[in-house]
Amino acid sequence: MKKKLRIAVLISGRGSNLQAIIDSIEKEEIEAEIAIVISNKADASGLVRAEKHGLKTLFVDPERFATREKYEGEIAANLKKEGVELVCLAGYMLLVTPYFVNQFRNRIINIHPALLPSFPGVGSQKKAINYGVKISGVTVHFVDEGCDTGPIILQEPVKVYDDDTEETLTGRILEKEHQVYSKAISLFAQGKLQVEGRRVRILP
């Protein structure tokens, strides 16, 4: 039997994307297994979701470490111990440092609730509404040293309606996130993503 890709999911809160990944794995839509779920917040409800599915969880408190690199060193050590091959950031609210990116080059991915390079950082849905764009969406990308700047794997549009509020747009984008993140992880698991500079080629 083919060895399954071992993934880690890093979260800070609700974990609805984590849940979507768990569901896709259970439905065998992704050929991977979640080796560990790590949170930087003790009360992240995503940790409870993970435990319900019998997954290994870990809370690493950034406050316990003198520097961000030392904190990430602890995370990296756990990821290596668990044989993690892909790190999925899913609502993980800390920027990763160049140290961490170098440890897992082209093996860290993130989901962002906008069509990058528009509206990076936090509050993208509100920024999209305030700007007046007619189309926003979802981006899954590899993580590099910048904030939401890494090579783009998949994007899907979501229409912005005249009567949208931040809440309604966020809800529709989130539904799309749940589909797109699983699709991107599945492509990675099948070895179909080839990074060439800024471009990610999806192999047939």
Ligand code: GRF
């Ligand atoms: C999502 O909108 C994700 O794109 C953003 O943070 C949110 C996390 O939601 N980075 P959840 O914790 O997965 O429910």
